[in-house]
Amino acid sequence: MIFxxxxxxxxxxxxxxxxxxxGAADFGRSKNGRSMTADSSGSGFYxxxxxxxGWEASDWAxxxxxxxxxxxxxxxxIGYNYQLGSxxxxxxxxxxxxxxxxxxxxxxxxxxxxxxxxxxxxxxxGYAVNRFLPFITGGGAYGNIxxxxxxxxxxxxxxxxxxxxxxGGIEYAMHDNWSVKLEYLYVDLGSFNCGVACAVGITxxxxxxxxxxxxxxxxxxxxxxPVSSRY
Numbered sequence: 001m002i003f004x005x006x007x008x009x010x011x012x013x014x015x016x017x018x019x020x021x022x023g024a025a026d027f028g029r030s031k032n033g034r035s036m037t038a039d040s041s042g043s044g045f046y047x048x049x050x051x052x053x054g055w056e057a058s059d060w061a062x063x064x065x066x067x068x069x070x071x072x073x074x075x076x077x078i079g080y081n082y083q084l085g086s087x088x089x090x091x092x093x094x095x096x097x098x099x100x101x102x103x104x105x106x107x108x109x110x111x112x113x114x115x116x117x118x119x120x121x122x123x124x125x126g127y128a129v130n131r132f133l134p135f136i137t138g139g140g141a142y143g144n145i146x147x148x149x150x151x152x153x154x155x156x157x158x159x160x161x162x163x164x165x166x167x168g169g170i171e172y173a174m175h176d177n178w179s180v181k182l183e184y185l186y187v188d189l190g191s192f193n194c195g196v197a198c199a200v201g202i203t204x205x206x207x208x209x210x211x212x213x214x215x216x217x218x219x220x221x222x223x224x225x226p227v228s229s230r231y
Contacts, residue, residue, distance in 0.1 A: 042081050042082075042083035042088045042128060042133075043081055043082045043083050044080070044081060044221055044222055044223045045078070045079070045080050045221075045222045046078070046079055046080070046081070046179075046219045046220060046221040046222065047076070047077065047078050047079075047219065047220055048076065048077045048078075048079075048217050048218055048219035048220065049074070049075070049076050049077070049217065049218055050074070050075055050076070050077055050094065050096070050181075050215050050216065050217035050218075051072070051073065051074040051075075051215060051216065051217075052072070052073060052213055052214050052215020052216060053070070053071070053072055053073070053213070053214055053215070054070065054071065054072075054073055054098065054100045054115075054211045054212060054213040054214075055068055055069070055070035055100070055211060055212055056068065056069050056070070056100055056102075056113075056115070056209060056210060056211035056212070057208075057210050057211070058102070058113040058207065058208060058209050058210075059191075059207070059208045060106070060111060060147070060194075060198070060199075060205065060206075060207050061204065061205050061206045061207075062199050062202045062204075062205045063106040063107055063111070063199065065104045065105070065106050065111060066104070067102045067103060067104035067111075067113065068102055069100050069101045069102025069103075069113050069114060069115070069211075070100060070101075070102060071098070071099035071100040071101055072099050072100075073096055073097060073098040073099060073100065073118065073213070073215070074096055074097055075094055075095055075096015075097060075118075075119075076094065076095065076096065077092055077093065077094035077095075077217065077219070078092070078093055078094075079091060079092035079093065079124075079219075080092075081124075081221075083128065086127055086128045086129070087125070087126070087127060087128075088124075088125075088126040088127070088128050088133055088135070089123075089124070089125060090123070090124035090125075090126070090135075091121075091122070091123055091124070092120075092121075092122050092124055092137070093119070093120065093121045093122075094119060094120055095117070095118075095119035096117065096118060096119070097116070097117055098115045098116060098117055098118045098143070100114065100115045100211060101113065101114030101115070102114075106149065106199075109149050109150045109151045110149070110150045111147070111148070111149045111150075111198070112146075112147070112148050112149070113145065113146070113147050113207060113209065114145075114146045115143055115144065115145060115146075115209065115211070116144045116146065116158075117143060117144050118141065118142075118143035118144075118187065119141070119142050119143065120139060120140065120141045120142070120165045120185070120187070121139050121140050122137045122138055122139035122140075122165060123137065123138060123139055124136070124137045125137075126171070131172055131173040131174075132170060132171070132172055132173075133170065133171040133172075133173070133179075134168070134169075134170045135168060135169060135170070135171065136166075136167070136168040137165075137166070137167055137168060137169070137183070137185075138164070138165065138166040138167070139164070139165055140162065140163070140164060140165065141162070141163045141164060141165040141187045141188070141189060142160065142161070142162050142163070143160070143161060143163070143187070143189050143209075144158060144159070144160045144161075145158065145159055145160075145161055145189060145192060145207065145209045146158040147194045147197075147198050147207045148198070149198055149199070151199075151200060153200045154196070154197060154198055154199060154200055155197050156194075156197055156198060157192075157194045157195070157197035157198065159192035161189040161190055161191075161192055161209070162189070162190075163187060163188045163189035163190050163210075164187075164188055165185050165186065165187045165188075166185070166186055167183060167184045167185035167186055167213075168183065168184060169181055169182050169183025169184060170182055170183075171219075177220055177221045177222070177223055178218065178219065178220055178221070179218075179219045179221065180216065180217065180218055180219075181216065181217045181219065182214075182215075182216050182217075183214075183215060183217070184212070184213065184214055185212075185213040185215075186210070186211075186212055186213075187210060187211050187212075187213060188209075188210040189209045189210065190208065190209070191206040191207055191208035191209065192206070192207060193205060193206055193207075194206075194207045
């Protein structure tokens with residue numbers, strides 16, 4: 001049920017962003033019906049930094065427990081935008097440190113799950129309105145999951161897993177070559193078999209990991225003119 005609600009929330013956010021972009025098409029037109037952003041050029045590379053907060057849902061098959069690790073994260077990003085009129089297409093990759101972790105009681109011991117680092121490669125589609133760029137995004141994710149127990153006979157294990165990511169947000173073009181953004185991402189890295197390393201005598205012990213991320217970012221765009229004229 002929790003996973004269904006989270007995914008429903010991600011879909012709802014994406015639909016809201018699309019609806020905002022559609023409504024903004026009318027707002028972004030001048031009195032003669034011509035788009036106010038059609039002549040601007042948002043094409044080019046950019047680099048940036050981002051930081052935020054994530055919370056996850058993690059389930060262990062044995063012992064059958066669920067917990068909700070959470071924590072901060074910070075990282076960097078690089079991307080490219082290509083603008084066609086008011087439509088902005090993009091590709092972005094990011095990588096960063098993650099402090100998302102949490103624990104739950106598992107019998108006489110405590111079981112912990114943590115995410116040390118996370119990276120994504122995503123496509124972006126946005127609709128430029130004056131200095132604003134609402135967008136939706138989605139692609140692949142790659143991160144490290146660690147599972148451990150206070151049981152001295154269980155050493156714990158870690159695994160780097162591929163998964164998927166989807167979300168949306170809004171970016172605002174400031175003066176010169178800078179922009180700021182707010183975004184939400186839902187990341188699902190699937191599960192890995194921790195086996196006897198997490199539970200003594202258990203050969204199959206799948207540990208799953210998915211998380212919600214809210215974060216802010218600051219980007220520098222490599223362009224000859226101010227980025228505020230591009231959106």
